[in-house]
Amino acid sequence: MNAMTMPDSSSATAAPAYFSxxxxxAYYGESYIVQGVSFDVAEGDVVALLGRNGAGKTSTLRTLARAADPELKRGEIWLNGQAIHKLKDFQAARHGIQLVQEDRRIIPGLTVEENLQLARIAEPKGxxxxxxxxHFPRLxxxxxxEGVTLSGGEQQMLAVARALARDIKLLLLDEPYEGLAPVIVKEIERIVHEIKGRGITTIIVEQNAVAALELANRALILDMGQIAFDGPANAVLENAELRTQYLAI
Structure with missing residues (x-):
């Protein structure tokens, strides 16, 4: 079965994508992790970036955010006409790319409000x-x-809220449901649905593929560092053979 569905890029008159x-x-040392990934995202899209363990999902997300590792050695990343591939992570953040990492990165010694205020000092337009x-009544x-004394789910809320406190154009979520109780997962889902309703462009990496696909309108499936599928999220939900082949579900 050929599962790959790629966008038509042949038209020279097509408007540039919001995120391209x-x-x-990209490489971790000598390890070749992200191997020629290309895709476009329209403004307001929610994209589920999926794949088996080791497929390169988090590495791709970190590359998009211009993290120090993996190292981007070739290729281009554009956000709303701005060249992101030439920037460092803090510069990409100032251009509106906000990465919420799996480990949340809550700052020790600061309260919830101080964590949020610090984010707003850096980017007061959020x-x-x-x-x-x-939108986050628990917070x-x-x-x-103190932020680090919150439960895991509350820390995840704080990490997402801190991203929104900045001048956000693209939200990158890495495993937002990882290790959370089902009741907290529902709360995080509610928050992400609200973000979606506000038209914030979002790319979500999540091992709970069904939950991510039900939230997203687009799906990208990575296999061995390359795009194996690019198409509507519901096409993956409705195709058991595709899910078995690439997601083992």
């Missing part, structure tokens, strides 16, 4: 605290509590 990834190749607390209740 062109033939990126969501104000009142708006954040409206409002715990605003004076």
């Amino acid at each position: 990834v062109r033939d990126i190749h 969501w104000p605290l009142e708006q954040i607390y409206e 409002a209740e715990r605003r004076k509590q």
Whole structure:
């Protein structure tokens, strides 16, 4: 079965995509991890980036955010007409790319509110605290509590809220449901649905592929560092053979 569905890039008159990834190749030392990945994302899309363990999902996400590793050795990344591939991670963040990593990176010694205020100092054009607390009532209740003492699910909420406190154009979520109780997963899903409703372009890496696909309108499946499928999320949900071949579900 040929599962690959790729966008038509033949038209010279087509408008450039809001977020465009062109033939990126990235390495951890000598290990060739991301092997020529290309795709386009329209503004407001929610994309599920899926694949088996070791397929290169997190590495691709980190490359898009311009993290120090893996090292991008070839290819281009464009966001709203801006060349991101030439930037470092903090510069990409200033251009609106916000990565919420699996380990959350909550700053020790700071309260919930101080974590959020620090994000807003760096990028004051993001969501104000009142708006954040409206959408994250658990954080409002715990605003004076040290961030690292929150539960895992609450820390995930804080990590997402901190991204929204900055000037956000593209949200990258790495395993947002990992290790969370089902009731907290539902709360995180609610928050991500609200983000989707506000038209924030999002790429989500998640081992719970069904949950990610039900949230997304697009799906990208990686296999051995390359795109194996690019198409509608519901096409993956409806195709058992495709899910078995690439996702083992």
